[in-house]
Amino acid sequence: MKVITKTIAAGIISVAMLSPMAYAKKHPITGEELAANQTYTYRLLDEIDSLDPQLIEGVDASHVARDLFEGLVNQDTDGNLMPGVAQRWVATPDNMSFRFYLRQNAKWSNGDPVTAHDFVYAWRRLADPATASPYSWFIEIMNVENASAIVSGEKEPSTLGVKAVDDYTLDVKLSQPMPYFPKMVAHTSTFPVNQKVIEKFGADWTKPGNMVGNGAYVLTEYVVNERSVRERNKYYWNNDATIIDKVVAMVINDENQAYARFKAGEVMKTDIPAGQFQRLLKENPEETKSMPQLCTYYYNFNMTRAPFDDVRVRQALSYAIDRDVIAERILGAGQTSAYVFTPPKTNGFVTPDLAWEHMTQKERDQKAKELLAEAGFSKANPLKLAILYNTSEDHKKIAIAISQMWKQKLGVDASLENLEWKTYLETKKLPDYDVSRAGWCGDYNEASTFLTLMMSDNAQNDSKYKNPQYDALMKESTGMADPNVNYTQAEQLLARDMPIAPIYHYAEDIAISKYLKGWPYNNIEQNIYSKDLYIIAH
Amino acid sequence: MINFILRRLMVAIPTLLVLIVVSFLIMHAAPGSPFSSEKPLPPAVKANIEKKYGLDKPLYVQITNYITNVVTRFDFGPSFRYKDQNVNDLIAEGFPVTLKYGSIAFFLALIIGVSIGIFAALKQNSWQDYSTQGFAIVGQVLPNFVMAPILVLVFTLTLGWLPGGGWEGGQLKFMVLPVIALATSYMASIARITRSSMIEVLHSNFIRTARAKGLPFRYIIFRHALKPALLPVVSYLGPTFVAMVTGSVIVDSFFSTGGIGIHFVNSALNRDYSVLMGVTILLGALTILFSTVVDIMYAWIDPKIRY
Numbered sequence: 001m002k003v004i005t006k007t008i009a010a011g012i013i014s015v016a017m018l019s020p021m022a023y024a025k026k027h028p029i030t031g032e033e034l035a036a037n038q039t040y041t042y043r044l045l046d047e048i049d050s051l052d053p054q055l056i057e058g059v060d061a062s063h064v065a066r067d068l069f070e071g072l073v074n075q076d077t078d079g080n081l082m083p084g085v086a087q088r089w090v091a092t093p094d095n096m097s098f099r100f101y102l103r104q105n106a107k108w109s110n111g112d113p114v115t116a117h118d119f120v121y122a123w124r125r126l127a128d129p130a131t132a133s134p135y136s137w138f139i140e141i142m143n144v145e146n147a148s149a150i151v152s153g154e155k156e157p158s159t160l161g162v163k164a165v166d167d168y169t170l171d172v173k174l175s176q177p178m179p180y181f182p183k184m185v186a187h188t189s190t191f192p193v194n195q196k197v198i199e200k201f202g203a204d205w206t207k208p209g210n211m212v213g214n215g216a217y218v219l220t221e222y223v224v225n226e227r228s229v230r231e232r233n234k235y236y237w238n239n240d241a242t243i244i245d246k247v248v249a250m251v252i253n254d255e256n257q258a259y260a261r262f263k264a265g266e267v268m269k270t271d272i273p274a275g276q277f278q279r280l281l282k283e284n285p286e287e288t289k290s291m292p293q294l295c296t297y298y299y300n301f302n303m304t305r306a307p308f309d310d311v312r313v314r315q316a317l318s319y320a321i322d323r324d325v326i327a328e329r330i331l332g333a334g335q336t337s338a339y340v341f342t343p344p345k346t347n348g349f350v351t352p353d354l355a356w357e358h359m360t361q362k363e364r365d366q367k368a369k370e371l372l373a374e375a376g377f378s379k380a381n382p383l384k385l386a387i388l389y390n391t392s393e394d395h396k397k398i399a400i401a402i403s404q405m406w407k408q409k410l411g412v413d414a415s416l417e418n419l420e421w422k423t424y425l426e427t428k429k430l431p432d433y434d435v436s437r438a439g440w441c442g443d444y445n446e447a448s449t450f451l452t453l454m455m456s457d458n459a460q461n462d463s464k465y466k467n468p469q470y471d472a473l474m475k476e477s478t479g480m481a482d483p484n485v486n487y488t489q490a491e492q493l494l495a496r497d498m499p500i501a502p503i504y505h506y507a508e509d510i511a512i513s514k515y516l517k518g519w520p521y522n523n524i525e526q527n528i529y530s531k532d533l534y535i536i537a538h
Numbered sequence: 539m540i541n542f543i544l545r546r547l548m549v550a551i552p553t554l555l556v557l558i559v560v561s562f563l564i565m566h567a568a569p570g571s572p573f574s575s576e577k578p579l580p581p582a583v584k585a586n587i588e589k590k591y592g593l594d595k596p597l598y599v600q601i602t603n604y605i606t607n608v609v610t611r612f613d614f615g616p617s618f619r620y621k622d623q624n625v626n627d628l629i630a631e632g633f634p635v636t637l638k639y640g641s642i643a644f645f646l647a648l649i650i651g652v653s654i655g656i657f658a659a660l661k662q663n664s665w666q667d668y669s670t671q672g673f674a675i676v677g678q679v680l681p682n683f684v685m686a687p688i689l690v691l692v693f694t695l696t697l698g699w700l701p702g703g704g705w706e707g708g709q710l711k712f713m714v715l716p717v718i719a720l721a722t723s724y725m726a727s728i729a730r731i732t733r734s735s736m737i738e739v740l741h742s743n744f745i746r747t748a749r750a751k752g753l754p755f756r757y758i759i760f761r762h763a764l765k766p767a768l769l770p771v772v773s774y775l776g777p778t779f780v781a782m783v784t785g786s787v788i789v790d791s792f793f794s795t796g797g798i799g800i801h802f803v804n805s806a807l808n809r810d811y812s813v814l815m816g817v818t819i820l821l822g823a824l825t826i827l828f829s830t831v832v833d834i835m836y837a838w839i840d841p842k843i844r845y
Contacts, residue, residue, distance in 0.1 A: 046804075050621040057575070129582070132590035134573065137580050152582035206622040224623060224631055226705050226796030252703060253791040253800070257690065261702040264694045422570025422809050429578060439576070459578045 027243070032517065033537040034243060040516065040533055041248040043258040043270040047225050048249075051206040053191040054126045054133045059441075059526075060249075062188040067230050067247060067530045068213040069191040072100050072119070072170070073182055077532065079347065079445055079523035081182055085114055085192070085214065086170070095177035095479075102168040107235040108194055109211075109218045116164035118192035118214075124150075124157040126189055135189040138443065141452070142184050143478070145173045177479040180446045183347070186527065187443060216242050216531035225251050230530075243534035259511060268516045268535075272509035274393055277333035286514045290334030292345050294524045295441035295506035296450065298338070299387075299402070300463040302431045303499055307375060307383065311497060316371040317435070318501035319356060319364040320409045321402055327504040330397050334507030340491045341454070343505045345524050347445040352488045354495045365409045372410050379411040385434040386417045390424035395437050398503070428462050438462060439506070445525050447487040448477065454494060465499035539837065543830065550826045555605070557822045558815065562601050565811055572618035572809040591618060604815065614819075615812040619805070625816035632798035633820070636785030638708055639795065643717045644782045647725035652771065654725075655732020656759070659767075662737055670729065677726025686719045686792040703794040716793045720786055724778055731774055736767040765839045772839060776832035780824045784817070 025034045048061035053069055056062055072086040086100040106114035125131050127139050127150040139147045145161025161173035174181065184190070194212045201210045208219045216239065217230035230247045232239060250267055252258040258270040272280060272288065281288045301308040301317070308314060323337035339357040342349050356364060377383040387403060389395040396418065403414035414435075419427060428436050440460075442449035452458060455474050456466040470493045477483035477490075494500065508526055512519060518533040520526065573579060573587050588594045592603060607613040614625035658670040680688075693715060694702035706712050739745060740763060748758045785799025798817060805813035 047620060049619060052622060055621045129586040130590075132583075132587040134575075134579060134583065134587060136583050136586070140580070151580070151586070153586075203616070203622065203624075223705070223796045224620065224628060225790065225800055226794055250704065250794060251796075252794050256687065257703065257792050260687070260690050260695055264698070264702050266702055266704070421807065422568070422574055425574045425576065425578075426569045429574070459580060460576075 027517075027534055027536075028241070030517075032534075035515065035535040035537045038243055038245040038535055039248065040244045040246070040269075040530060040535065041250060041267050043252045043261070043267045044249045045251075045255075045258075045271065046253060047251050048228075051211070051219065051222075053188050053193055054122065054131055054135070056188055057134045063528050064228065064230070064249060065188040065191060066215065066527065067217040068211070068215045068219060069188070069193070070106070070215045070236075071188070071191040072102075072185045074529060075186055075520070075523055075525070075527050077518065077520040077523055079520070079525055079527070081186065084186075085119075089182055091179070091181070095179045095181070095481075096174050098172045098174075098181055099165075100170040100172070102170060103237060104168055105237045106214060107237065108214050109233045109235055110194075110197075111235050112194070112196075112212075113167070114192060114214045115167040116170040117167070118194065119170050119190075120160075120162050120164050121195045122192045123162045123190065124160050125193065127151050127160055128157040129153045133189070138184075138187060138189050142181065142190075143174045143176050143178055145175050147175075179481060179483070180444070180448075183446055184444045216529070217247060227251065236531075238531070242531045244530050247530045262511050262513075268513040270511050272333065272511055277509050280511065284511075287511055288509075289512055289519075289521065290507045290509045291521050291526065292334070292336070292343070292524055293441065293506040293508050293526060294343055294346060294445060294449075295439060296338055296341055296343055297335075297398075297437070297439045297503045297506060298341065299501040299503060300428070300431075300433075300436045300438050301499060301501070302433055302435070302462075303464045303466075304431060305434065307377075308385075308434060310375050312371040312375040313377075313383065314498040314501075316368040316375070316410060317406065317412070318498050319368040319371070320405055321501060321503060322361050322405055323503055324361070325405075326398055326401060330401055331394065331504065333509045335504040336507070338502035338504050339495070341440075341494055341500065341502050342447045342450040342487065342491060343442075343524070345505075346442065346447050346450070347524075348482075348484050349447040350484050350488050352491045352495070354492070356495065368410060372412075377410075377412075382411045382413050384413045384415075386415045388417045388419065388424065388427060388433040388436040390421045390437070391418055399437065431462055431464060436462065438500075441506070442525070447484065448474070451487055451490050454490075454499065463499040465497065467493060467497060469493060470497075539834070542833070546826075546830045546833070550823075550830075553826060554819065554822055558605060558608075558819060559601060561815060561818045562604065563597075565809075565814055566597060566600075568809065570809055572811060574809075591616070608819070614816040617810055617813050619808045619810040619813065625812045628801065628813060629798060629816055629820060632785070632796060632801065635705060635708065635795050636790070636797035636799055637783045639713055639716045639720065639789070639797070640779075640783035640785060642713065643721035643724070644779055646717065647721040647728055647778075647782075648775070650721075651725040651728025652732050652768070654729040655771075656736055656764075656767075658729065658733040659736035659740060660759070667733075671733070674726040674729045674733075677722045678730070680722065681788075682719045682723065682786060683788045683792070685722055686715070686788060689715045689719055690792075703792070705793075705795045712795075716789045716795055719793070720782060720789050724782065727778075728771060728774065731771050732767065735770045736763065739763045739767040742766075769836065769839055772832055772835050776828040777825065780821065780828050784821055784824065 044060050048064055049058045050056045050061055053065050056065055070084045072084050074082045074084040076082050085102050085106045087103045089098055089100045091098050102116055108114055126133050127136055127147050136151045140151055146155050146159045149155040150157050150160055163171045165171050197212045198205045204210055208222050211219050216233055216236045218233045220231045221229035228249045232245050255271055255273040259273050261267050262270045301314045303309050327335040327337045339354055340351055344351045387399045389399050399416050406412035406414050453460045454465050455471050470490055473486045473490045477486035515536050515538045517536055617623045617625055654670050658667045661667045690702045693700040700711055700714055704712050745763055748762050785797040787799050787803045790797040790800035801813050801817050
């Protein structure tokens with residue numbers, strides 16, 4: 001009898017141990033119970049442009065690349081730098097050279113070790129004109145020695161200021177001091193690639209089965225305009241700490257359809273359809289989120305064209321824009337009014353104390369009227385202008401609102417000029433416009449990623465602002481231990497000269513499953529690493 | 539007939555060449571380049587990229603090189619937008635998808651549309667006729683960009699029967715909604731064309747004669763009326779088949795099928811020259827091919843037609 005009882009008891013225990021409850025894992029830090037199925041499925045707005053770290057341009061493609069490859073550094077959920085392939089790094093006192101000490105347990109997905117030589121190869125590849133990388137300018141702004149000369153074909157890629165001292169030590173030499181250099185190597189264009197694989201497969205090296213990466217995941221499936229799948233890389237050095245097993249990116253162009261599929265449980269994360277944030281926040285607050293982004297929406301004034309070469313006109317037009325109305329009522333999804341170009345949440349940035357920001361909108365409107373009158377415009381002699389924007393409902397709504405504000409407050413006759421994306425870019429670049437919309441997102445979390453745009457010789461300076469004092473401040477900032485003093489002054493010059501009218505700082509609005517945890521809500525760059533996410537039991 | 543087919547093929551080659559050259563010139567005349575972006579590239583970088591894609595050469599050299607590559611190696615070049623893909627791969631992956639759901643939608647639209655059309659014609663001015671006509675009008679005025687979200691609302695969100703998108707290698711449950719969204723308006727058009735044509739034929743003298751001879755009604759319909767009634771339908775089918783099997787921008791975009799339909803618009807907006815040329819040539823070649831097929835079917839249906 002005893003034997004029978006013991007056998008039955010053993011059977012019950014065995015069955016219990018095999019049941020999901022008995023095997024339910026818990027998150028090692030939070031203690032939350034984890035779901036048995038750790039598949040994270042999300043929506044991509046458009047097919048990604050590339051999976052090759054040195055050829056990627058788009059933000060969505062960078063998210064994928066952060067799963068498939070790992071750079072020298074990573075970021076945590078707050079955007080702070082964390083060791084990646086590099087365990088630690090040191091700078092010389094003049095911030096002209098950096099040494100990265102690489103971990104010895106980092107491996108490629110074929111089991112080969114990741115070495116400093118892989119980074120040297122990738123960085124030279126980024127600068128090499130033969131690669132024709134659309135981001136080769138990034139290694140120029142990183143100021144790696146000889147980068148510019150290599151990109152323009154004047155020097156050989158082998159002369160780039162990056163060297164493998166040994167397999168696990170990487171030295172970088174810069175052409176000018178860059179205290180924030182380590183922040184820049186979180187960018188996907190600097191991620192290592194496997195030379196042997198690229199040489200073996202050529203352009204096909206990014207195809208599933210061919211691709212070898214060093215990230216937490218490997219590419220297992222790729223169907224253009226439908227889906228891509230990445231699954232756990234057993235060779236990833238921190239694979240034991242990775243919880244998500246599989247990541248599926250679904251291409252869904254239509255944002256309303258994407259939201260429908262979110263509601264149907266087909267995707268765990270998507271973007272909120274335009275204009276629906278407030279409604280969805282009320283209906284489903286737990287799964288409707290807004291996060292600040294490292295981006296600014298602004299209007300350019302074409303300073304090569306009268307009367308926009310007159311600072312009074314530019315100031316008047318900028319002052320008369322009621323930013324709160326645009327950010328809170330027209331958009332209303334977490335965007336914030338902008339009075340400076342650099343988003344205030346940018347790491348280390350000290351926002352200047354600007355007099356016009358502290359005025360009430362009524363006071364700003366009054367000042368705007370006075371300035372425009374001084375410039376010679378009145379209701380009898382109205383200022384006429386056209387607002388150029390690219391096709392988008394939001395750009396249109398904002399342009400209509402601003403043109404109405406200008407009309408009512410200043411008597412300005414503003415017409416709207418809508419062009420499709422590529423034609424708009426071409427027109428803006430010429431520049432053949434009066435006032436044009438623009439948006440800018442930082443490539444790294446530091447104010448210079450915004451402020452260098454307004455330097456006289458910068459190709460992205462669409463308003464054609466030229467101020468030697470501004471240029472000098474920005475040039476000087478690159479060598480400073482704390483460049484934020486100069487950044488604050490530079491913003492003050494922009495507020496005075498008003499080549500652009502900052503309008504709002506972006507927010508990213510997402511619908512995200514309440515069961516998906518670890519999302520980097522406080523990372524203003526929104527750099528997502530699937531290895532840091534997890535799905536709780538539900 | 540063989541002479542006719544050969545003649546048509548001989549004309550097809552210069553037609554395609556003209557299509558390639560004209561499309562190429564129009565495409566390059568559009569403002570903006572494949573590589574213009576919010577972050578303009580430094581001149582040296584832009585020059586490197588243009589050199590890689592051969593855009594640094596004069597336009598006539600680019601056209602010559604393009605045609606040579608297409609004709610001699612069937613190489614449509616690399617995609618400018620999707621840097622890891624070439625156009626041959628994009629078409630090879632996407633076309634079978636659109637061909638599959640497009641063909642099913644086509645035959646569904648044809649069979650149901652013709653059946654409804656004949657039924658309505660036979661029941662002319664009855665409640666059955668009015669209700670099928672009503673159905674056809676609703677089907678025609680509901681474009682697929684309206685139809686698609688309604689289908690998702692009903693079958694995915696409310697009933698939970700079918701997935702709202704994806705393709706998954708063409709499994710049946712993923713194909714149902716794209717097929718219905720694509721087929722509906724074509725089905726309605728075919729029904730209306732068939733009905734009108736059938737009514738016209740039924741009132742013709744030879745049908746009256748057949749009836750006077752006491753032939754069974756079913757025999758008259760299938761033996762005498764159907765073939766001439768289908769002539770206008772057949773002329774509609776050629777371009778319709780091409781439009782359906784090359785995919786729909788809306789269906790591809792809404793249901794994420796991975797088909798090539800989406801490239802027709804996206805490649806133009808992205809100035810992805812090579813993809814735009816690839817899908818244009820595919821569409822042109824299929825249009826010529828199916829116009830020929832329609833002409834052959836015409837001759838089969840109506841032996842009086844001679845070429």
